[in-house]
Structure formats: C-alpha cells, structure tokens
Amino acid sequence: MNAPTFPETGFLRAKQVLQFIPVSKATLWRWVQRGQFPAPTKLAERTTAWSAESVREWMKERTQEGKAA
Template sequence: MDIGFTLPEVGLIREKTVLQYIAPVSRSTLWNWRKQGKFPAPCKMGDNTNGYRAKDLREWLAGLEVSGA
C-alpha cells in the first residue's frame, strides 16, 4: 500500500507530518508518549514548529517492529 510518504534517511520531519503518516494519533497522545519516554523528543524548527529527527523516528519504528506492538 502506497501512502504517499517516504521517510527520508536524514533531516527533520514536521510534527504535522508525523501525526498524519507515521503515528496517526492525536497531539495529546503523542505528547503523552513523549512524556512517558515512548516516543522521541522533538526539536524546535522555529517559534511555533516542532520537528523530529528522521533517524529517531526510524529507530522508534524499528522498535515497534521488534516488539510486535
């Protein structure tokens, strides 16, 4: 299934994109996961924009595949 998004090898992914394609949950769920250490911490991309390192997201996704979650 093609979802129209490919996670780049490097770079920052905006929070909006993460919520839409990688972790399709609410912002509050993502915030709770970060607080509990279940999701990578964001980086500031600007005054009102958070982003996530592609490397961190790849590691998180790989952990899900290993754990079967």
C-alpha cells in the same frame, strides 16, 4: 493520491510524523511527555520537529518488539 515516503534524514514536523504514526496529536505529545516517543528538537521559537532518524529507530524498535511477542 500517493502515499508519503519516509525521509532518510532531516526533520519532521508533527503533521508529518502523524502520517506514519497513526495516533492523535494529543497521544503523540502524551507519549513524548512520558518518554515513550523521542523528544523533538526546538528549531526556532515556534518550530519543533523530530529527526527522521530518531522516529525511524522508534518505529524499528516497535516492529522488533512485535516480532518478539
């Protein structure tokens, strides 16, 4: 089984985000509500997704914070 590759651009649904951010779906949405994770974009009535760029930037910031500690 190959590990998923994080896309450079485009949109990611929650299931895809959770392949790279190892938390529960409930935690992901809690972070969004608290402003601790980028807000998703509503693409259609029942379709919500995150831009790959915003998630990548969030991950980069977390990595930098870890190095500063």
